[in-house]
Amino acid sequence: MKKLSSIVALAPLLVVLLGVPAQADDVKAGDLVISQAWSRATPSGAKVAGGYLTIENKGSAPDRLVGGAGDVAGKLEVHEMTTENGVMKMRALEQGLVIEPGKTVKLAPGGYHLMMFDLKNPLKQGDKVPVTLEFEKAGKVTLSLDVQAVGAQAPGGGGHMEMMKKSPDHKM
Numbered sequence: 001m002k003k004l005s006s007i008v009a010l011a012p013l014l015v016v017l018l019g020v021p022a023q024a025d026d027v028k029a030g031d032l033v034i035s036q037a038w039s040r041a042t043p044s045g046a047k048v049a050g051g052y053l054t055i056e057n058k059g060s061a062p063d064r065l066v067g068g069a070g071d072v073a074g075k076l077e078v079h080e081m082t083t084e085n086g087v088m089k090m091r092a093l094e095q096g097l098v099i100e101p102g103k104t105v106k107l108a109p110g111g112y113h114l115m116m117f118d119l120k121n122p123l124k125q126g127d128k129v130p131v132t133l134e135f136e137k138a139g140k141v142t143l144s145l146d147v148q149a150v151g152a153q154a155p156g157g158g159g160h161m162e163m164m165k166k167s168p169d170h171k172m
């Protein structure tokens with residue numbers, strides 16, 4: 001019976017472990033709630049990676065994501081991807097990304113995203129990459145990006161590098 005009791009004792013722990021969602025926990029900073037921060041595995045040798053997250057502004061004033069930093073990358077920028085005349089383009093949002101009160105802004109492949117340059121090492125699926133984002137009002141917020149598989153949740157997302165080469169706006 002000793003074995004059984006130890007299994008029983010472990011059961012709640014297992015439930016706790018298995019109950020942890022794959023997605024990172026929400027991060028609260030002032031009036032902002034940040035959730036589903038993720039990135040994608042990069043091929044070895046890649047020097048850039050995107051970062052994606054959802055930002056909800058529960059306050060009554062707008063805030064602005066102005067930038068950030070992370071040990072994994074030499075530089076982190078806030079980018080916008082748009083399609084103009086069928087050509088996808090990216091540009092850095094010099095003024096930052098405004099999050100209006102009561103609104104939720106999603107950074108996702110094909111739209112707004114974080115762009116990490118000068119990667120120190122490739123991102124591997126399952127990694128949690130810590131980054132610090134900077135908001136005008138909420139200040140600095142540290143969170144981690146859950147690294148998903150290459151090309152995850154993003155049709156054509158693997159073409160990020162290709163798009164960058166085509167984009168004249170991109171300063172590398």
Ligand SMILES: [Cu+2]
Pocket residue numbers: 079080090091113114115
């Ligand atoms: Cu970009």
